[in-house]
Amino acid sequence: MVLGTYKEVVTARSTDKQIQKIAQDGGIVSALFCYALDEKIIDGAVVAGPGEDFWKPQPMVAMSSDEILAAAGTKYTFSPNVWMLKEAVRQYGLEKVGTVAIPCQTMGIRKMQSYPFGVRFLADKIALITGIFCMENFPYESLKTFISEKAGISPELVEKMDIGKGKFILETADDVIKLPLKETHGYEQNGCKVCLDYVAELADVSTGSVGSQDGWSTVFTRTDVGETLFKSAVEAGVIETKPVDEGKFGMEMLKKLSKQKKEKAMKVIDEKKAMGLPIPYKASSEKEDPLANI
Amino acid sequence: MLARIKQFLGMETKPKEVASKQEVEKVAEEEKTRPKIGYIHLSGCTGDIMSLTENYDILAELLTDMVEVVYGQTLVDLWEMPEMDIALVEGSVCLQDEHSLHELKEVREKANLVVAFGSCAATGCFTRYSRGGQQAQPSHESFVPIADLIKVDLAIPGCPPSPEIIAKTVVAVINGDMDYLQPMMDLVGYTEACGCDLQKKVVNQSLCIGCGTCAMACQTRAITMTNGRPEINCDRCVKCGICYIQCPRSWWPAERINKDLGL
Amino acid sequence: MSETIVISPTSRQEGHAELRMEVDDEGIVTKGRYFSITPVRGLEKMVTGKVPETAPVLVQRICGVCPIPHTLASVEAIDDSLDIEVPKAGRQLRELTLAAHTINSHAIHHFLIAPDFVPENLFATAVKSVSEIRKTVQQVVDTVAGEGIHPSDIRIGGMAQNISEVARKRLYARLKALKPKVDAHVDLMVGLIEDKDLPKGLGVHNQPTLATHQTYGDRDKFDVDRFTEIMPESWYDDPEVGKRACSTIPLYDGVNVEVGPRARASQFQDFKERGVVAQHVARAMEMKINLSKAIDILAELDTSAPVRADFDVRGTNKLGIGPIEGPRGMDVHMATVTPEGKIGFYSCLVPTTWNIPTMGPATEGFHHKFGPHVIRAYDPCLSCATHVMVVDDEDESVLKNEMVRI
Ligand SMILES: Cc1cc2nc3c(=O)[nH]c(=O)nc-3n(C[C@H](O)[C@H](O)[C@H](O)COP(=O)(O)OP(=O)(O)OC[C@H]3O[C@@H](n4cnc5c(N)ncnc54)[C@H](O)[C@@H]3O)c2cc1C
Ligand code: SF4
Numbered sequence A: 001m002v003l004g005t006y007k008e009v010v011t012a013r014s015t016d017k018q019i020q021k022i023a024q025d026g027g028i029v030s031a032l033f034c035y036a037l038d039e040k041i042i043d044g045a046v047v048a049g050p051g052e053d054f055w056k057p058q059p060m061v062a063m064s065s066d067e068i069l070a071a072a073g074t075k076y077t078f079s080p081n082v083w084m085l086k087e088a089v090r091q092y093g094l095e096k097v098g099t100v101a102i103p104c105q106t107m108g109i110r111k112m113q114s115y116p117f118g119v120r121f122l123a124d125k126i127a128l129i130t131g132i133f134c135m136e137n138f139p140y141e142s143l144k145t146f147i148s149e150k151a152g153i154s155p156e157l158v159e160k161m162d163i164g165k166g167k168f169i170l171e172t173a174d175d176v177i178k179l180p181l182k183e184t185h186g187y188e189q190n191g192c193k194v195c196l197d198y199v200a201e202l203a204d205v206s207t208g209s210v211g212s213q214d215g216w217s218t219v220f221t222r223t224d225v226g227e228t229l230f231k232s233a234v235e236a237g238v239i240e241t242k243p244v245d246e247g248k249f250g251m252e253m254l255k256k257l258s259k260q261k262k263e264k265a266m267k268v269i270d271e272k273k274a275m276g277l278p279i280p281y282k283a284s285s286e287k288e289d290p291l292a293n294i
Numbered sequence B: 001m002l003a004r005i006k007q008f009l010g011m012e013t014k015p016k017e018v019a020s021k022q023e024v025e026k027v028a029e030e031e032k033t034r035p036k037i038g039y040i041h042l043s044g045c046t047g048d049i050m051s052l053t054e055n056y057d058i059l060a061e062l063l064t065d066m067v068e069v070v071y072g073q074t075l076v077d078l079w080e081m082p083e084m085d086i087a088l089v090e091g092s093v094c095l096q097d098e099h100s101l102h103e104l105k106e107v108r109e110k111a112n113l114v115v116a117f118g119s120c121a122a123t124g125c126f127t128r129y130s131r132g133g134q135q136a137q138p139s140h141e142s143f144v145p146i147a148d149l150i151k152v153d154l155a156i157p158g159c160p161p162s163p164e165i166i167a168k169t170v171v172a173v174i175n176g177d178m179d180y181l182q183p184m185m186d187l188v189g190y191t192e193a194c195g196c197d198l199q200k201k202v203v204n205q206s207l208c209i210g211c212g213t214c215a216m217a218c219q220t221r222a223i224t225m226t227n228g229r230p231e232i233n234c235d236r237c238v239k240c241g242i243c244y245i246q247c248p249r250s251w252w253p254a255e256r257i258n259k260d261l262g263l
Numbered sequence C: 001m002s003e004t005i006v007i008s009p010t011s012r013q014e015g016h017a018e019l020r021m022e023v024d025d026e027g028i029v030t031k032g033r034y035f036s037i038t039p040v041r042g043l044e045k046m047v048t049g050k051v052p053e054t055a056p057v058l059v060q061r062i063c064g065v066c067p068i069p070h071t072l073a074s075v076e077a078i079d080d081s082l083d084i085e086v087p088k089a090g091r092q093l094r095e096l097t098l099a100a101h102t103i104n105s106h107a108i109h110h111f112l113i114a115p116d117f118v119p120e121n122l123f124a125t126a127v128k129s130v131s132e133i134r135k136t137v138q139q140v141v142d143t144v145a146g147e148g149i150h151p152s153d154i155r156i157g158g159m160a161q162n163i164s165e166v167a168r169k170r171l172y173a174r175l176k177a178l179k180p181k182v183d184a185h186v187d188l189m190v191g192l193i194e195d196k197d198l199p200k201g202l203g204v205h206n207q208p209t210l211a212t213h214q215t216y217g218d219r220d221k222f223d224v225d226r227f228t229e230i231m232p233e234s235w236y237d238d239p240e241v242g243k244r245a246c247s248t249i250p251l252y253d254g255v256n257v258e259v260g261p262r263a264r265a266s267q268f269q270d271f272k273e274r275g276v277v278a279q280h281v282a283r284a285m286e287m288k289i290n291l292s293k294a295i296d297i298l299a300e301l302d303t304s305a306p307v308r309a310d311f312d313v314r315g316t317n318k319l320g321i322g323p324i325e326g327p328r329g330m331d332v333h334m335a336t337v338t339p340e341g342k343i344g345f346y347s348c349l350v351p352t353t354w355n356i357p358t359m360g361p362a363t364e365g366f367h368h369k370f371g372p373h374v375i376r377a378y379d380p381c382l383s384c385a386t387h388v389m390v391v392d393d394e395d396e397s398v399l400k401n402e403m404v405r406i
């Protein structure tokens, strides 16, 4: 259960050359949204679009493939996508909305769907949640520190950011700068320290780079909606798959990271509880399986 | 019928084992099919009952097949307050109005389950800003959540609560689905709501993760997100409590969500 | 023996409105008094001293049945006080919201009066069409104004944002498809109401009507100088009523008036009928008028145009007037904004308040059993299941006791 409940896990990537080029990993998020738009499974998607400052995303409603692609790639700072969902169904008039969500955003949406206290006519309009894995997220000023202070370059030169193999990686047109992850420790947001979900356990489909080779993504199908969509995208040839690597750099790595994240978070949760601080999650002692989802 | 409605609401179809809280249990057991329900209107705006009627596709079934409406303005012709299984109380209570105080006490005596229906009843909502001094009754000054005066069993905050949550709650009461109702029981104690709670109880507790759910949920659009944290515009906040209630870091119904998703 | 008939939910429980009728030996009403006894939450005083932005948010919570008119009247009053010119598309979106809301509200009224007019065999049809109409028009309100019950996006200076082209096309198509259904519904209701043999002349009174616009509201047609407001103590000749009444009495040219669908029809459609049936007919016809208007706006709307003006929140204490023709009649909010950018004065004249002093006398001259019909024809916002009591004036004993819906 360390990876949540899922139907299937595979390694996959988009077959579209353009998506492959601009996407973070296998382009699964972008490919799925473009496909779902074409097939009218969704009529728009909330994604992390470009903002005013470099690498500071702004949630946006994308209603065409071009707009989806303009938002491809990971930005390692906050993009409050859930905020835009209301606007997507109100002013934008969408009735089948997709969204990309890091695990904690998925939690906000799922809680709203089960308990829509003050949220009218929205829960049933969320047609697709594509979850992405997440170890931690950074305040924008932290990102700036990595780029300007630690890597010593200016933000507009950065073409891609990535985390992998123990490094925070900054790519420019002619250089790749790798910061050891211990250099980024202490810069992540505090709320992440109690986060128990690495692999977007509550999404319809979840995806991330860990567990698959460069240029490919690991994909879990979790709900019926997610399974149906993913299968038909594969059938349509939009996404190609191969069996997931069960070994050291595949599933083992994924399980290891997820377990580490959960164990670390449980420790912080228990400490906070002991101090009498508020925390919405159960203490380890109250749980049957501390590694089971949340 | 129930199964069809539950399917419509995206709720599980199997009735749940009852766990605790005898009152709800009693309603569920005695009136398995149609609990007697009443609507009591104190100092509210009628928006909550309007919201209930926006369950368009299931309204007729909800009001006729699932519950027996025994009391309430516009709904039933009855003068004496009858015994009720569930009383939905809308609006806060004016401490300077004898009628309201009397009525509230009577509800508590006559109803098995008293529900604070909407934020005015649950948290006081915008009536917390009341300060009297207005014609034609300048002395009407204090409006407080009903739990300040009587024991309340369930709270359904929202200004107004969504049509969906109202229907889901009614279905859960009929089923004795205690697991689903637990948050409504817990929220009875949340009478001092404000947008500031996000800052005090989430951000200040280093729990905020910038997801934006609060800003999405706020019904007055009092919240924007600044650098990944909620920014409360106090000039628009009506103290309904919804932002904090919807925040994934205030309370977390894990089991329920897994069940709803079939995970 | 003279009797007083009290229609009231209040003496025992619900605090809302009370209709007291004095009747003669035949049961004919000789004197009718209708008044509200809802606790006063004091919205006008609540918003005074706060920034203008707060006012529409709070005052829309006066009423969850007609929150749209309150919001619009509030922003219109403040726009006026600050001399703001709302951009065309912003004005169109405001008008669209009100048109959709009016259809919704009138449909709800049909649901409430259905037991009076709709025979058993047509009941399900009528209720179903009410639901279908409401669902579609409320989608317009949700989309354009942000929230269907308490709209978040009607703002001082215009609207929070424009709608998308997708939304415009969708709403346009939905409303077009709704048109035949609304037509059929209106024809059904009008037919049934006219067929019901209510006594001729029921509800006819001689008070003037007051309306500023057929569908929205026009501040040039509301002359503050002709308006006065008095306390219930000096209006009702029964001191007990005067003391308990919770709303003030607004007068125009010194007299009480009728506002609402019939008032609008007589002012703008050359509609001559008066009384209960006329009020129902005028209301039903407004559903068609507003639907056509909503469709026209959606056809014309430029979804890329600005919808909100820039403005400076510091005012000049100018008295701003915001008259909005709500489903139940003219709703006028008045506000001033101080040089410090705060609300200096705020006042709301809500539709039912205008009608309250007219409703009671409108029951006069007919048997008291028709009293509730008269009240219902005004669709009072404080509508409630109401108790009718016939009281013996001498010993105050209850002679007759029954419930009616209002
Ligand atoms: C903060 C963060 C931490 C991550 N940590 C890990 C990790 O530890 N291990 C791992 O395997 N994967 C991690 N990922 C996911 C990974 O970086 C890729 O986003 C994921 O594999 C999807 O790649 P793709 O090629 O399928 O997506 P693409 O087709 O490139 O699309 C990516 C989508 O993500 C959206 N997005 C970008 N930034 C954000 C953001 N900040 N918030 C919300 N949505 C955003 C974009 O709008 C776009 O729609 C993380 C992502 C984020 C945002
Ligand atoms: S680690 Fe958890 S809380 Fe932090 S950003 Fe990722 S999903 Fe959200």
Ligand code: SF4
Binding pocket: B043, B044, B045, B046, B047, B048, B090, B091, B117, B118, B119, B120, B121, B125, B126, B158, B159, B160, B161, C061, C064
């Ligand atoms: S909570 Fe909101 S909708 Fe309910 S009565 Fe109060 S103001 Fe009206």
Ligand code: SF4
Binding pocket: A108, B198, B202, B203, B207, B208, B209, B210, B211, B212, B213, B214, B215, B228, B229, B230, B246, B247, B248, B249
């Ligand atoms: S909902 Fe909670 S966690 Fe999410 S941004 Fe708002 S306060 Fe932060």
Ligand code: SF4
Binding pocket: B193, B194, B195, B196, B217, B218, B219, B220, B221, B222, B223, B232, B236, B237, B238, B239, B240, B241, B242, B243, B244
């Ligand atoms: S910020 Fe919004 S949601 Fe939160 S209490 Fe205020 S009005 Fe309600």
